[in-house]
Amino acid sequence: MKTLKYITIFFVGIFMLACDVEYLSDPNSPEVPPTYGLINRVQKNFMNDTRDEWFAGRQSLLWVQYWNQVNYTEEDRFQYRESVNLTAWNDIYGHAQDLHDLIALNVNEETASDMAQFGPNVNQISAARIMLVYVYLYAVELWGDVPYASYGSDNPNFQANQLKTEGIDNPAYATQQEIYADMLNELAQAEAAIIEDEIMIEGDNFYGGDASKWKIFANSLRLRIANRLKDVYPAAQSHIDAAIASGVMESNADNAGVTFEANAVNGAPMYRAFVVSARRDFAPSLQLVEMLKGQRGPFDQRDPRLDIYVADNVNGDKVGVPLTASNGIVTSFTIESNPGAAVLAPDYTEIYMEYSEVAFILSELNDWDQDWYEEGVRASMEKWGVAQADIDAYIATLPPASEETVMTQKYIALYMQSMEAWSEYRRTGYPNTLIMPNETYDYTFPTADGEETRTYTFSTIGGLSELPERNKYPLNEASVNEASINAATQSMGGDTQSTSLWWAE
Numbered sequence: 001m002k003t004l005k006y007i008t009i010f011f012v013g014i015f016m017l018a019c020d021v022e023y024l025s026d027p028n029s030p031e032v033p034p035t036y037g038l039i040n041r042v043q044k045n046f047m048n049d050t051r052d053e054w055f056a057g058r059q060s061l062l063w064v065q066y067w068n069q070v071n072y073t074e075e076d077r078f079q080y081r082e083s084v085n086l087t088a089w090n091d092i093y094g095h096a097q098d099l100h101d102l103i104a105l106n107v108n109e110e111t112a113s114d115m116a117q118f119g120p121n122v123n124q125i126s127a128a129r130i131m132l133v134y135v136y137l138y139a140v141e142l143w144g145d146v147p148y149a150s151y152g153s154d155n156p157n158f159q160a161n162q163l164k165t166e167g168i169d170n171p172a173y174a175t176q177q178e179i180y181a182d183m184l185n186e187l188a189q190a191e192a193a194i195i196e197d198e199i200m201i202e203g204d205n206f207y208g209g210d211a212s213k214w215k216i217f218a219n220s221l222r223l224r225i226a227n228r229l230k231d232v233y234p235a236a237q238s239h240i241d242a243a244i245a246s247g248v249m250e251s252n253a254d255n256a257g258v259t260f261e262a263n264a265v266n267g268a269p270m271y272r273a274f275v276v277s278a279r280r281d282f283a284p285s286l287q288l289v290e291m292l293k294g295q296r297g298p299f300d301q302r303d304p305r306l307d308i309y310v311a312d313n314v315n316g317d318k319v320g321v322p323l324t325a326s327n328g329i330v331t332s333f334t335i336e337s338n339p340g341a342a343v344l345a346p347d348y349t350e351i352y353m354e355y356s357e358v359a360f361i362l363s364e365l366n367d368w369d370q371d372w373y374e375e376g377v378r379a380s381m382e383k384w385g386v387a388q389a390d391i392d393a394y395i396a397t398l399p400p401a402s403e404e405t406v407m408t409q410k411y412i413a414l415y416m417q418s419m420e421a422w423s424e425y426r427r428t429g430y431p432n433t434l435i436m437p438n439e440t441y442d443y444t445f446p447t448a449d450g451e452e453t454r455t456y457t458f459s460t461i462g463g464l465s466e467l468p469e470r471n472k473y474p475l476n477e478a479s480v481n482e483a484s485i486n487a488a489t490q491s492m493g494g495d496t497q498s499t500s501l502w503w504a505e
Helices: 035-050 056-063 082-107 112-118 121-143 176-193 211-229 236-246 269-276 286-293 327-331 355-365 370-384 388-396 403-413 418-428 475-480 482-492
Strands: 067-069 256-259 282-284 349-353 440-447 450-457
Touching: 035 082, 035 112, 035 121, 035 256, 056 067, 056 269, 056 282, 056 418, 082 112, 082 121, 082 475, 112 121, 121 176, 121 211, 121 418, 176 211, 176 236, 211 236, 211 349, 211 355, 211 418, 286 403, 355 370, 355 403, 370 388, 370 403, 403 418, 475 482
Parallel strands: none
Antiparallel strands: 067 282, 256 349, 440 450
């Protein structure tokens, strides 16, 4: 069992150090896969695994209250499923293994020359390093101290995904401080190594192999992480300055994302959940709908993204589902809206990082700058296809830039990117419009006959009085890697949902 945690299960003999590139009699089943297949699969399947109805739908989308559930309230109330927690662990480290294999294929002299036909070896290595930062970032921001590995560091604590090469099946848990510092260095080194006038890598879902765009993505991701750490890590400012100087996203043309196919087999994760599998377990939350209507939070005007994010219900209204204390209470509420058609489209683009986020970060870094704040709103609306006149009218009525207004608009723009929204909430406490545990509130909503007001209480399971700070480690880890779990728990000060991450303390 323990050997399955840090290896990918998609290929048998995916990387063979002592052989040339040879194929089985079936050319569709390679012993050594081409690197374009690895990058393509990771980019697409990481979104399948982290933006689906399980990891996102029954966890992060609920915890930042973009959605609430309409039948089962356990996850809304912070009792997540252990099977989802363990699957997330296995998925993350499985994708990391693919990326380490991609690097190895470009480093090993037995395979490097064959792989160079798919892009310069150095560019492919840089692409894998950048993607590894993104993948491991999910792990560290979900659990805290975790197994981690690095291409550019010889830190002995970095032992993840080394079963194949070093025989390590009980890796150490690196501290968050070590991991974040190395991630910033990895992004800096990877970006600097890219040969810009060559293809990055074939099979690239983000930019079709455009190396210059990959440099921008690396710098923007470096900016995101450094901004997260700036209050706890003195070296973060130098990374912020260097990332901006090297070039971050300047328009939506720089967005990094994966566009799915308009069919049932390769459609976007939530399309497959809502349409193909007919899972109607989730709906936009009352908190989000009221915010977009201008009824909750610092914006008192209707947001034109409301019609995109939220569909009309059976009565032709936009109605969010309430956050309640039990399954029975929420199932009695039957007029909630579904997510909008664009959100559930089969060819939806799942975003890794986008320009509007960069604009909001630049507003924050420049003392809540008004121009960057408005640019972030404009970029988000343009991405979603809002008409230009509607964008201009909305921005004209925005309240001045402040921590509250900028971070709340960032939250709106990050819709469906719920892990990033959760991290930003944990860092800043915004938006401050979320319903808190044990809060009793009145909810007035439109009905076919006018309006109705009901009173609800949000009661959590497990005693949390705030939103979760992290997931507890998977139970399986305690049985197969007890010493590392114990060391990490002591390092972080506990293994509970209320144990704060390093930068959120």
